[in-house]
Amino acid sequence: MLLRLATLMILFSLARVLFFLCNYKFFADESAANIIKAFAAGVRFDAATVAIFNAPIIVFWALPLRMRSWKFPNILAEMWFLVLNFFALLVNTIDVKYFSFTFRRMGSEIFDQAPMLHEDSSIYRDIVVRYWHVIAIGIIFAWILCLCPVRLGLVGKTERIRRRDFAYFFIAVALLVIGIRGGLQGRPLKPACANIYAPTTQMASLVNNTAFNIFHTTVRTSVPRLRYFDGDDSRLCKFSPIHKRGNLSGLGVNFEGKNIFIIILESFSAEHIGALDNQFKESPNVPFTPFLDSLIEKSYVFDGFANGLISIDGLTSVLLGIPPLLNSSYILSAYSQNRMESLPSLLQKNGYKTLFFYGGRRNSCNFDSLRRKAQIEECYCVYDYDGPPSDISGWGVYDEEFFQFVAKKIDGVKKPFLSVLFTLSSHHPFSYPERLHGKFPKGNGDEPVQELIAYTDYSLRKFFETAEKMDWYKNTIFVLVADHISGPQERYYKSNLGGYSIPLIFFDPTGKLVGKSNEVAQQIDIMPTVLDLVAMDLDYFSFGSSLFDKTASRFAISYKNGVYQIITKDFVCRFDGQNVVEFYERSDFLLEKNLVSDSSYAEQIGDLGDFMKAFLQHYCESIRNNAMYVPPGFVR
Numbered sequence: 084m085l086l087r088l089a090t091l092m093i094l095f096s097l098a099r100v101l102f103f104l105c106n107y108k109f110f111a112d113e114s115a116a117n118i119i120k121a122f123a124a125g126v127r128f129d130a131a132t133v134a135i136f137n138a139p140i141i142v143f144w145a146l147p148l149r150m151r152s153w154k155f156p157n158i159l160a161e162m163w164f165l166v167l168n169f170f171a172l173l174v175n176t177i178d179v180k181y182f183s184f185t186f187r188r189m190g191s192e193i194f195d196q197a198p199m200l201h202e203d204s205s206i207y208r209d210i211v212v213r214y215w216h217v218i219a220i221g222i223i224f225a226w227i228l229c230l231c232p233v234r235l236g237l238v239g240k241t242e243r244i245r246r247r248d249f250a251y252f253f254i255a256v257a258l259l260v261i262g263i264r265g266g267l268q269g270r271p272l273k274p275a276c277a278n279i280y281a282p283t284t285q286m287a288s289l290v291n292n293t294a295f296n297i298f299h300t301t302v303r304t305s306v307p308r309l310r311y312f313d314g315d316d317s318r319l320c321k322f323s324p325i326h327k328r329g330n331l332s333g334l335g336v337n338f339e340g341k342n343i344f345i346i347i348l349e350s351f352s353a354e355h356i357g358a359l360d361n362q363f364k365e366s367p368n369v370p371f372t373p374f375l376d377s378l379i380e381k382s383y384v385f386d387g388f389a390n391g392l393i394s395i396d397g398l399t400s401v402l403l404g405i406p407p408l409l410n411s412s413y414i415l416s417a418y419s420q421n422r423m424e425s426l427p428s429l430l431q432k433n434g435y436k437t438l439f440f441y442g443g444r445r446n447s448c449n450f451d452s453l454r455r456k457a458q459i460e461e462c463y464c465v466y467d468y469d470g471p472p473s474d475i476s477g478w479g480v481y482d483e484e485f486f487q488f489v490a491k492k493i494d495g496v497k498k499p500f501l502s503v504l505f506t507l508s509s510h511h512p513f514s515y516p517e518r519l520h521g522k523f524p525k526g527n528g529d530e531p532v533q534e535l536i537a538y539t540d541y542s543l544r545k546f547f548e549t550a551e552k553m554d555w556y557k558n559t560i561f562v563l564v565a566d567h568i569s570g571p572q573e574r575y576y577k578s579n580l581g582g583y584s585i586p587l588i589f590f591d592p593t594g595k596l597v598g599k600s601n602e603v604a605q606q607i608d609i610m611p612t613v614l615d616l617v618a619m620d621l622d623y624f625s626f627g628s629s630l631f632d633k634t635a636s637r638f639a640i641s642y643k644n645g646v647y648q649i650i651t652k653d654f655v656c657r658f659d660g661q662n663v664v665e666f667y668e669r670s671d672f673l674l675e676k677n678l679v680s681d682s683s684y685a686e687q688i689g690d691l692g693d694f695m696k697a698f699l700q701h702y703c704e705s706i707r708n709n710a711m712y713v714p715p716g717f718v719r
Contacts, residue, residue: 084141084145088141090227091137094228096125098175102179113282117282124281127272131264132298134259134262136294137163137167137168140160141259169225170294172225175294176217176221178293187288187421187422188277190297269444275449275456276452278455291420306409306416306707307660307703308703309696309700321694321697321698325622334596338617340558340617342501343502343613343616344501344504345401346506347506349505349507349566350532350566351569351585352576354572354573354584355532355533356379357373358380369526375586382591383590383591383596386587387564387565387605388587390583390605391606392582393412393566393567396567397606399414399453400606401609401610402425402453402503404611404625405711408641408647408702409642414453414456422712425456426613429614430501436500437458437500437501438500438501439459440462440485441463442464442465442507443479450505465480482507482508482515482539483516483538483542485507494553500555508538509536513531519541523541526570560589561592563588565585568583579648579655579674580650580669580673587606589612600630603652604630604639605627606627608627610625611623611628612630615631624711626701638650638694640695646664647660656691656695660699663691665677
């Protein structure tokens with residue numbers, strides 16, 4: 084058994100060598116040291132693949148029972164070994180050339196290509212002729228695999244079971260579990276982890292294993308193939324993810340070269356912020372956020388909505404401009420290695436230093452995978468905190484202490500900078516320093532998050548008091564936005580409308596950015612808005628649009644339980660992928676009167692339905708075709 088598994092490991096390593104050689108141009112700029120590190124990291128993914136695909140036969144061959152030598156079960160085990168491992172090696176071999184078209188490891192979406200291949204059988208012939216050498220190598224791998232049972236011998240007859248056989252069995256099972264998890268780390272290995280273990284983001288595909296990627300993405304829904312309109316259909320032009328720098332003439336100010344500080348507030352729904360919630364309160368307003376309330380009076384504030392319901396989706400929306408319209412988070416999907424540019428990578432082109440701060444563990448909620456994908460240069464977490472251990476509890480460092488740490492770190496970095504701070508304390512287990520217990524109001528219905536939101540608001544006040552004494556403060560634009568809502572108490576915030584309502588605040592200490600907009604804003608709008616504010620004169624790809632672009636459509640999109648939702652200033656439209664299934668006026672805050680059958684709204688329903696179809700078609704085709712960037716020579 085060990086010889087068979089060792090043979091598989093060697094074959095997977097050879098497949099990675101072949102992958103590297105056939106795609107050498109993609110990795111040509113990498114150093115020899117990085118290439119070696121990538122191959123070493125790849126062994127971990129190969130081991131996990133071998134463990135996953137061979138788990139049943141490893142358990143069977145290690146059983147401390149005589150049946151492990153019976154003929155019929157062994158025939159089934161041999162068939163399993165040959166078929167599953169042949170598939171695993173085959174897809175790794177195919178990906179040697181498939182990668183050159185997609186620039187990412189193949190995922191379960193490859194199964195969606197079968198209908199396309201059946202449309203023209205000549206595709207098969209062209210593949211065989213053009214890539215005969217890859218096919219030949221695949222045949223060699225298959226031949227070696229078939230030799231394993233013959234040359235290495237079938238399982239010998241078990242005459243009797245010895246005590247050590249039981250020890251071998253438990254050791255085998257323990258090693259199998261470790262192998263399937265990809266090691267002893269806190270979270271099991273996932274395709275997105277290739278971004279963590281790769282020396283550079285560019286090399287994540289070299290680290291990954293195609294069979295491993297397919298296995299993990301099969302249980303997640305791939306991006307559907309949606310084509311509502313032909314390419315020349317005018318309705319498809321209702322939305323475009325490719326933007327030029329917006330027109331900021333209405334602001335009358337220039338923020339070019341300003342630092343950008345994005346603060347993502349854990350669980351800060353609009354319900355918890357007094358200055359944003361007066362319209363929907365059914366019970367007395369408790370001042371959980373006195374500091375934010377005062378800051379809002381001096382800021383530019385929008386009617387903000389989250390694109391998703393979990394933290395990683397909020398961060399993905401803000402940094403990558405990609406809304407979470409899949410059944411799983413984008414960064415955990417088969418498409419996480421797509422080519423794309425992020426807010427940090429675009430700002431780096433203008434000389435910005437990029438940093439990410441989070442008081443918890445580095446890859447909690449897959450943050451580090453996303454941070455690397457976004458190409459943020461430096462990351463500081465609980466392990467980098469230099470304060471006393473008493474400042475750390477539960478999830479990580481208390482917000483007050485960590486925010487002070489952040490302010491001091493920022494004070495010493497190269498300017499201009501983009502800093503992203505993800506707050507922590509208003510997340511389970513909802514702990515804060517005992518010295519402050521009793522200082523903050525408790526929420527209605529004993530909702531624990533609200534007390535911690537009050538603590539984080541207090542911590543923000545302390546942070547700004549420290550920051551305003553530093554030279555970089557007045558040359559910085561602060562963006563404050565929540566990742567998602569939490570602890571809804573009022574009926575509005577339990578609805579499909581209020582359930583996405585969050586703060587979205589732009590604060591300029593010099594007072595040049597003040598106002599309140601009733602236009603709808605979403606997390607994916609932050610990336611293009613920041614690029615416009617700092618006058619980035621380039622074309623860029625984003626599913627959002629600048630909030631100061633007066634020509635752009637204003638909407639917020641989300642997805643839950645198989646239904647897409649779009650919110651505009653006047654309406655809420657819900658779409659199941661084929662038809663508009665619900666349609667409401669925004670003034671119907673609780674979404675109680677479905678107007679989808681009301682003929683007087685037919686025009687509005689048709690327009691929003693076409694807009695959503697155009698958005699989803701661009702979204703799906705861009706992601707499926709790995710085209711989430713501005714193509715060379717693009718003319719708008």
